[in-house]
Amino acid sequence: MTTSDKPRGRAYGAALSGLVIGAVLIGIELSQGASVAGALGGLIIIVLYSLGIFILQNRSETISTLAGRPVDERWTQINTQALAVAATFAAIVSLGGFAVMEALGRDNWQFAFMCLVVAGGYFGGLIWFRWRS
Amino acid sequence: MQNDVRKLREDQGLSQGDLARQLAVSRQTINAIETGKYLPSLPLALSIGRFFSKKVEEVFHDDER
Numbered sequence A: 001m002t003t004s005d006k007p008r009g010r011a012y013g014a015a016l017s018g019l020v021i022g023a024v025l026i027g028i029e030l031s032q033g034a035s036v037a038g039a040l041g042g043l044i045i046i047v048l049y050s051l052g053i054f055i056l057q058n059r060s061e062t063i064s065t066l067a068g069r070p071v072d073e074r075w076t077q078i079n080t081q082a083l084a085v086a087a088t089f090a091a092i093v094s095l096g097g098f099a100v101m102e103a104l105g106r107d108n109w110q111f112a113f114m115c116l117v118v119a120g121g122y123f124g125g126l127i128w129f130r131w132r133s
Numbered sequence B: 001m002q003n004d005v006r007k008l009r010e011d012q013g014l015s016q017g018d019l020a021r022q023l024a025v026s027r028q029t030i031n032a033i034e035t036g037k038y039l040p041s042l043p044l045a046l047s048i049g050r051f052f053s054k055k056v057e058e059v060f061h062d063d064e065r
Helices: A013-031 A036-056 A061-066 A073-104 A109-132 B005-011 B016-023 B027-034 B042-051
Strands: none
Touching: A013 A036, A036 A061, A061 A073, A073 A109, A073 B027, B005 B016, B005 B027, B016 B027, B016 B042
């Protein structure tokens, strides 16, 4: 039983994730013939964001949560609520995009795939957490 | 749900930051509990009660009281 204020997760987790994602994206861009300068532009934004939250995570509870390390149970709850809002927006945009593209008679498989991912994630989460609790 | 956390804390001459450090949570969380914006989990409520040497129901109570 603990309510520790020690942030959960590794301090460098978000920064490392950002660097990995940036490296993957730059690899994709270069493989598609993009210029090195153009590919680096996208990487720099991700690296600056990752380094920013890594450096500032101990100065702000909000940034610590952005870095994936909520400082206590209230921040964990806030993080969960924010994730739920983000998932709701993703579902609305996916369904809306699917409907609009369908109405326009255009290819909409990307939106259909996103709907499948969101719905699958939700139902999977329900089953998983029901089983765990 | 109301609580006496602010009164108990002030009676002991503690700041929100002092109590936050003792309970290993953020100062903002103590403020949110005191103002009723956040209901603590059972483990945290038990920790608060234990810190003030009170039962949980002596610190947290229904609005009717």
